[in-house]
Structure formats: structure tokens, C-alpha cells
Amino acid sequence: MSSLKAQRDLKFGIVGATGEVGRTMIEVLEERGYNLPNMRLFSSKRSAGSTLTFNSKKILVEELTEATMKEGFDFLLFSAGKEISKKFAPIAAAYGSTVIDNSSAFRMNHSIPLVVPEINAHILNGYQGIIANPNCSTIQLVLTLNPLHLHYNLKQVIVTTMQAVSGSGYKGINELKSQILDDNFKSNVYPRKIAYNCIPQIGPILKNAFSEEEMKMLDETQKIMNCSCSVDATTVRVPVTYGHSESVYAEFEKEFNLNDVKKILKNTPSIKVWVDYPTALETKGDDLSHIGRLRISHNGKGLLFWNVADNVRVGAATNAVKILEYFIHE
Numbered sequence: 001m002s003s004l005k006a007q008r009d010l011k012f013g014i015v016g017a018t019g020e021v022g023r024t025m026i027e028v029l030e031e032r033g034y035n036l037p038n039m040r041l042f043s044s045k046r047s048a049g050s051t052l053t054f055n056s057k058k059i060l061v062e063e064l065t066e067a068t069m070k071e072g073f074d075f076l077l078f079s080a081g082k083e084i085s086k087k088f089a090p091i092a093a094a095y096g097s098t099v100i101d102n103s104s105a106f107r108m109n110h111s112i113p114l115v116v117p118e119i120n121a122h123i124l125n126g127y128q129g130i131i132a133n134p135n136c137s138t139i140q141l142v143l144t145l146n147p148l149h150l151h152y153n154l155k156q157v158i159v160t161t162m163q164a165v166s167g168s169g170y171k172g173i174n175e176l177k178s179q180i181l182d183d184n185f186k187s188n189v190y191p192r193k194i195a196y197n198c199i200p201q202i203g204p205i206l207k208n209a210f211s212e213e214e215m216k217m218l219d220e221t222q223k224i225m226n227c228s229c230s231v232d233a234t235t236v237r238v239p240v241t242y243g244h245s246e247s248v249y250a251e252f253e254k255e256f257n258l259n260d261v262k263k264i265l266k267n268t269p270s271i272k273v274w275v276d277y278p279t280a281l282e283t284k285g286d287d288l289s290h291i292g293r294l295r296i297s298h299n300g301k302g303l304l305f306w307n308v309a310d311n312v313r314v315g316a317a318t319n320a321v322k323i324l325e326y327f328i329h330e
């Protein structure tokens with residue numbers, strides 16, 4: 001890692017530090033050897049006053065306020081939800097902070113870069129302001145599709161996701177655990193009971209009959225990969241705590257064969273190709289997008305595979321830290 005001295009001087013903060021993503025960001029920064037003695041941590045009133053540990057040092061969690069956002073940070077990682085980002089990120093950016101935002105608030109804003117560093121970090125060259133981190137189910141998918149797109153030109157994707165409850169933050173995990181313990185525990189986070197069940201709706205169902213999450217997968221894939229491929233998703237919430245699984249069908253403009261596809265994927269550092277298949281429990285805690293069950297469709301036109309990744313890391317915290325890393329290295 002470049003310049004430890006420069007890191008020591010960085011004015012750095014995490015907004016939403018006590019949440020699933022925020023706590024994982026702290027873990028990822030620590031694992032990657034960051035030395036950030038000026039790290040500040042922010043939450044709502046609920047967790048303000050508690051402490052979190054970074055590099056064996058306890059840090060007091062502060063309540064997020066407009067005044068603190070006006071202090072001007074070198075970098076702020078936001079993961080406190082869309083409404084908080086909409087309100088506070090522009091203030092922070094106006095006062096000189098580079099904001100890496102995990103929410104959906106700015107992702108489809110034309111002037112805001114939507115970044116998966118392995119794919120399009122170059123668009124950050126010379127940029128300062130708000131940067132959007134994509135949706136979790138999209139990041140793991142584009143990590144697998146982009147290397148193939150570069151060779152064969154992606155035309156069409158049909159994907160069904162099986163998304164863990166941690167994708168809804170700590171409230172999702174609590175609802176699953178509570179319903180496993182108590183059959184009558186009321187659903188607050190999800191539209192139906194999540195324990196022992198699968199719910200084919202993530203986010204509201206829109207006028208076009210797709211859910212909000214399904215539209216994010218289409219719009220964000222096109223924006224990140226700078227392509228006009230179609231992405232038809234069915235997004236499903238499943239009673240898994242960590243790890244999103246996706247069943248993917250992809251067609252390309254150019255001809256491909258399975259051996260070359262495997263070679264391309266095996267030579268991509270952010271991907272692990274399994275001889276059989278990965279599962280959510282086996283991939284928790286790492287930063288790779290895992291692939292298995294690679295095969296050609298019966299009509300010979302499509303590639304089918306199974307894709308799993310740790311949603312909180314690959315789909316959020318690690319991607320944000322990799323964006324930060326891009327700036328630090330630059």
C-alpha cells in the first residue's frame with residue numbers, strides 16, 4: 001500500500017459505521033493494513049456514544065450532523081441508507097469531501113460515476129465529489145460478465161437471484177432470526193414471512209411489473225459496463241444470512257466455447273471458478289465473485305452458470321474500499 005504517512009494525515013470518516021456494511025468496512029480497512037488514526041465514525045442517535053474498534057483502538061461513535069459534514073474530510077464512506085445520503089452527501093461534497101456512497105441515491109445520476117474498480121476505475125481519473133457504489137447483486141454479476149463481455153460482446157442476460165437477508169441490513173437478519181425462534185413473529189422488513197420461505201420481491205413492484213431491485217440490475221449493469229445488453233432479472237429474498245447466489249444465463253454477439261470461457265474467467269483475479277459449485281456458506285468472508293456449474297444451453301446459444309459472493313463485502317464494503325484505494329494509489 002502506498003504512502004503510510006499520507007494515510008496518517010487523512011481526514012477520514014464512515015457514516016453508518018454501526019451497520020452491517022459500516023462495520024464490515026472497518027474490518028476490510030483493517031485487513032488491508034490501513035493506518036487511519038484520524039478515523040471518525042458516525043451513526044444515528046441510537047448508536048451514538050457506543051464504541052467500535054479499529055486497529056485495536058476504540059473509537060467513539062458520533063451522531064451524524066450537518067455541522068460535522070461541513071468540516072471537510074478527505075474521504076467519507078457513506079452507508080446509512082438513501083435518505084441520509086441524499087441529505088448529507090451533497091453537503092459533505094460541497095465542503096470538499098470525496099464521498100463514496102453505498103446507497104442507491106446517486107447511482108443513476110448521469111454526472112456521478114458508478115464504479116466497480118476492476119471494470120471502470122479509469123472514470124475516476126481527476127474526479128472529486130460523490131462516487132456511487134453499485135447494488136450488491138449487480139457487483140458480483142458484472143465482475144463475472146465483464147471479462148466475457150470484453151471478448152464476446154454481451155447481448156442478453158437472464159438472471160434469478162437468491163439474496164441474503166443481510167442485504168437489508170441488521171434489521172433483515174434480526175427478522176429472520178426472530179421468525180425462526182417464534183413462528184408468529186410479525187414481518188416488518190419483508191412483505192411475507194422470510195423464515196423457511198422465498199420471497200420473489202425485493203423493493204416495490206413497479207408499473208412495468210419488474211421490482212425496483214430488478215431494474216437496478218438492468219440499469220446499473222448497463223452503466224458500469226457501458227453496454228446496451230438486456231438484463232432480465234427475477235430477484236428473490238431467501239432465508240440465508242450472508243451471501244447472494246445467482247443463476248445466470250448469458251448470450252453474446254460473438255461465438256464462444258466453454259474452454260475459452262473457463263480460461264478467461266480463471267485468469268481474472270476477482271473471480272474463483274469452482275470445479276463443482278460454491279455456496280453462500282463457503283464464500284462468506286472473502287472478496288471474490290465465485291462461479292460454478294458452467295455449461296452451454298441446450299440450444300447452444302447461451303452460457304449458464306451459478307454465481308455466489310459475500311454481499312456485504314463484494315457487494316458493498318470491499319468495493320467501496322477498493323474505490324478509496326484507487327484514490328490513495330493515484
Ligand SMILES: NC(=O)c1ccc[n+]([C@@H]2O[C@H](COP(=O)([O-])OP(=O)(O)OC[C@H]3O[C@@H](n4cnc5c(N)ncnc54)[C@H](OP(=O)(O)O)[C@@H]3O)[C@@H](O)[C@H]2O)c1
Nearest residue numbers: 016018019020021043044047079080081103167169170316
Ligand atoms: N447490506 C448490504 O449487503 C448492502 C449492500 C449494498 C449496499 N447497501 C447499502 O448500504 C447502506 C447501509 O446498509 P446496511 O446493510 O449497513 O444497513 P444497516 O445494517 O441497517 O445499518 C444502517 C446504518 O446507518 C445508520 N443510520 C440509520 N439512520 C441514520 C441516521 N438518521 N443518521 C445517521 N446514521 C443513520 C445506522 O446507525 P444506528 O446504528 O444508529 O441505527 C447504521 O450505522 C444502505 O443504503 C444499503 O442499501 C447494503
